[in-house]
Amino acid sequence: MASTEGEFTYRSDGSPSVCGIYFISPPENLVEIEFTSFNIDCKSGLAVVVDGWEMNQQFFPSPEDHPKSIEDRLKNLCGRSPSKTFVSSQNVALIQHLIAIPGEGFTVRVRFLKNPQPCNVISMFKRGLYTVKNYGAKRNCSVSIIYPERVRLLSVDVGVTGHFQKVEAEYGIKSNCHRYLGTDDYVELAGGNGFEIGFMNVRERFCGLESNVGEQEVVIGCQHSSVRLVSSGQFFNSVTFLYSNLTEDEIGREDPNKCIA
Structure with missing residues (x-):
């Protein structure tokens, strides 16, 4: 879990496990994620940016309380480096990833943006x-x-x-x-x-x-x-x-x- 702004890097050791970086900002902020480096082969790996948090196949915010559908809250990434930044709808976001090739991975720059009307919030x-x-x-x-x-x-x-x-x-x-x-x-x-x-x-x-x-x-x-x-x-x-x-x-x-x- 990361609760500060800055750069975060993940490099795979070859483990075929699904891992995740959970980002949380203060309640009055949103989370902006920008990939500054990206190296994940589509044949053996995938990263997913989640608008919110997911744990044990349950999401926050709940599907019925989020303005987007579950499909629109998940951005699957591999191959080419993402060309845009991702901004969450609340004070939490998540990058889930499965990267099986050693050395592959990514670096993201995370910023906290002011949310003028905070609604759904996770408190740490x-x-x-x-x-x-x-x-x-x-x-x-x-x-x-x-x-x-x-x-x-x-x-x-x-x-x-x-x-x-x-x-x-x-x-x-x-x-x-x-x-x-x-x-x-x-x-x-x-x-x-x-x-x-x-x-x-x-x-x-x-x-x-x-x-x-x-x-x-x-x-x-x-x-x-x-x-x-x-x-x-x-x-x-x-x-x-x-x-x-x-x-x-x-x-x-x-x-x-x-x-x-």
């Missing part, structure tokens, strides 16, 4: 404070934390503040969003042992408007914790939350079945 930290927004757009945004976590909601504005609506009072937060607010917008807290939403167990769903939620927290003792904001495009949704890592005792007390969808 065990604790922190983050706000996820939809910026009024119809899209789903997930913050994936690759640790067991305690997630505490600090403020919620989901399914209430419309494009031309002035909100005079707080509604509080609700768990049955369609019933109470007539909206399909919500924030969900989930956990699982993989990246994709379909393999995660949803613990709670909330919507409403509350600037000081207080003690609303969810304990997620899984390999991955997720805060996912689902937005119809009718509202300016935002959620601010605090996350902190669990102790070994807290993880041990968690039911492992809660990490299976």
Whole structure:
């Protein structure tokens, strides 16, 4: 895993194994990848640039939450050196490669670019404070934390503040969003042992408007914790939350079945 800008070189030792370089930038950035040297024979090797991360055949962001299809997120490379740079749609990208001929390989120059509207994010930290927004757009945004976590909601504005609506009072937060607010917008807290939403167990769903939620927290003792904001495009949704890592005792007390969808 690489979390800094710079040049990275891989040269094969002849091992016929699939390997990968996982790039991660700060949440407010995108990852730009430029190949400055490239030597992979198409008969025995291949490199794939992935828009996002892939692990155990699961992708982040989940296919249903990404603006591109899986096919468009994968760029297969061999033979001639790529003539263009690749820019990720979120703060993570991946180069997977199988290079069986010793000495063959590549060098890439990696830069972090400013993302004016960060949506899907992987956090490399065990604790922190983050706000996820939809910026009024119809899209789903997930913050994936690759640790067991305690997630505490600090403020919620989901399914209430419309494009031309002035909100005079707080509604509080609700768990049955369609019933109470007539909206399909919500924030969900989930956990699982993989990246994709379909393999995660949803613990709670909330919507409403509350600037000081207080003690609303969810304990997620899984390999991955997720805060996912689902937005119809009718509202300016935002959620601010605090996350902190669990102790070994807290993880041990968690039911492992809660990490299976």
